[in-house]
Each structure stands twice: as C-alpha cells, then as structure tokens.
Amino acid sequence: MAMVAALVLGLSPDQSRPFDLGKAVPIAVAVVIWLFSEIGGQGAVSASDIALYQRIKGLIDEPALTFLSQHDFGASLRDSETYPVGEICSWHGAGTEFRDSKIQKEWSVCRAKFEALNRLYAEKLGPTNYLSRLSAIPPGTDDWNTPQYLSDAVSELNALASDTYKLFNNFDRKARSRLNL
Structure with a gap:
C-alpha cells in the first residue's frame, strides 16, 4: 500500500x-x-488462523496422534478413537479455511487425507460383540485363518493412518512456523 x-x-x-x-x-x-x-511471506498473523489452528490441535491432540501412528487395525478399537477424524471431516465453510495461503495449501492436503481415512473407516470397520468397539476383522473370524481381503483391509487402514499422521505432522510444523507459535 x-x-x-x-x-x-x-x-x-x-x-x-x-x-x-x-x-x-x-x-x-x-x-x-x-x-x-x-x-x-510473513505479514501480520491472523487471529482467525490462530483460532482455527488451535481448534484443529484441540481435536488432533497427542492421544489422537498416538492412535494414528501406533494402532494396528488388526485389533479392535473404541469407536471414540475415530471421532477426531470424523469431526474434522464434518467441518464446512470459510471458518474452516486459513487466510494464510501457504498454511491453507498444507491444510487442504492434510484434510483430504483425513477425509480419505474417514471414508476408509466407514468402509472397513464394523461393530464387534463388545459395546462401543469397532474392528476390521468381524467377530467369529478364525485368527489363524483370516481371509486375505480382511488382511488387505487392515493393511490399507494401517498405511493410510500412518500417512495421515506424517502429513499432519508436516502441516503442524509449517503452521506453527507461519503462525509464530
């Protein structure tokens, strides 16, 4: 100006x-x-960008990151462990976008990965015989003779969760740097 x-x-x-x-x-x-x-490329930091970043970090906290990086989808999980990913995928509108174009570019890639993981949760996970638990392996499946398609589903879930974890950490580093946090 x-x-x-x-x-x-x-x-x-x-x-x-x-x-x-x-x-x-x-x-x-x-x-x-x-x-x-x-x-x-660094002007004044937008208060709305900081608020959105804090909202994201409120959902994708240490327990959620630990789950993404370490859970083996061959084992069952609490349905609440899928909540952070599903919640982010339900967001819409301008309030869920960063004003800083460089952060938004990283977030768009990360969010697309969250959406892919959420779709995979819906496709591959089902209820178990235990209250509030999900599994890629249906109850009653022989542990020693698991069908290949179920093993493939577990591998796909594990790989996508790991990729999502890595992308989120990349986004987190760049966003903290740009937001001076």
Missing part, C-alpha cells in the same frame, strides 16, 4: 518534472520493504 501511495504521489503521469531525489528515496524504500515482505 505504501508503495502505491509513493508512486501516485511521486510519479504523477499528468505532470512532467525533473527527477526529484527527495521523492525517489521514499519510493525506493517502499519498494524494498514491499519486496522483503513478499520474499519473507
């Missing part, structure tokens, strides 16, 4: 005048400041 004002005030096209060093210096300073802000 300062650069535009300096250009308008200093280089009015309707008047011809000789070079004025007094007006050229503020213009040059404005251009340099603008270039450094563009190169650094």
Whole structure:
C-alpha cells in the first residue's frame, strides 16, 4: 500500500518534472520493504488462523496422534478413537479455511487425507460383540485363518493412518512456523 501511495504521489503521469531525489528515496524504500515482505511471506498473523489452528490441535491432540501412528487395525478399537477424524471431516465453510495461503495449501492436503481415512473407516470397520468397539476383522473370524481381503483391509487402514499422521505432522510444523507459535 505504501508503495502505491509513493508512486501516485511521486510519479504523477499528468505532470512532467525533473527527477526529484527527495521523492525517489521514499519510493525506493517502499519498494524494498514491499519486496522483503513478499520474499519473507510473513505479514501480520491472523487471529482467525490462530483460532482455527488451535481448534484443529484441540481435536488432533497427542492421544489422537498416538492412535494414528501406533494402532494396528488388526485389533479392535473404541469407536471414540475415530471421532477426531470424523469431526474434522464434518467441518464446512470459510471458518474452516486459513487466510494464510501457504498454511491453507498444507491444510487442504492434510484434510483430504483425513477425509480419505474417514471414508476408509466407514468402509472397513464394523461393530464387534463388545459395546462401543469397532474392528476390521468381524467377530467369529478364525485368527489363524483370516481371509486375505480382511488382511488387505487392515493393511490399507494401517498405511493410510500412518500417512495421515506424517502429513499432519508436516502441516503442524509449517503452521506453527507461519503462525509464530
């Protein structure tokens, strides 16, 4: 903005005048400041971006990250362990997008991975005979003779959860850096 004002005030096209060093210096300073802000890419941090980041971290906390990185989907799980991923996938609207384009780019990739994992939860997990538990292996399946399609489902869940964990950590690092947290 300062650069535009300096250009308008200093280089009015309707008047011809000789070079004025007094007006050229503020213009040059404005251009340099603008270039450094563009190169650094770091302006004022948006309060809404910090609030959204904190909302995300409130859901994808240490227990959720531990679950994504360590759970073997060959074992059953509490249905509540799928809640953070499902909750993020239910978000909509501008309030769920970062104003900072670099953070939003990373978040879009991460959120797409959460949505893929949520779809896989719906496709591959089913209830067990125990209250509030889910499993990729249906009750009564012979542990020593598990069908290949069930083993493949477990492998797919494990791989996608691990990929989601890695992508989220990448997003988290970059967002903290951009938000100065």
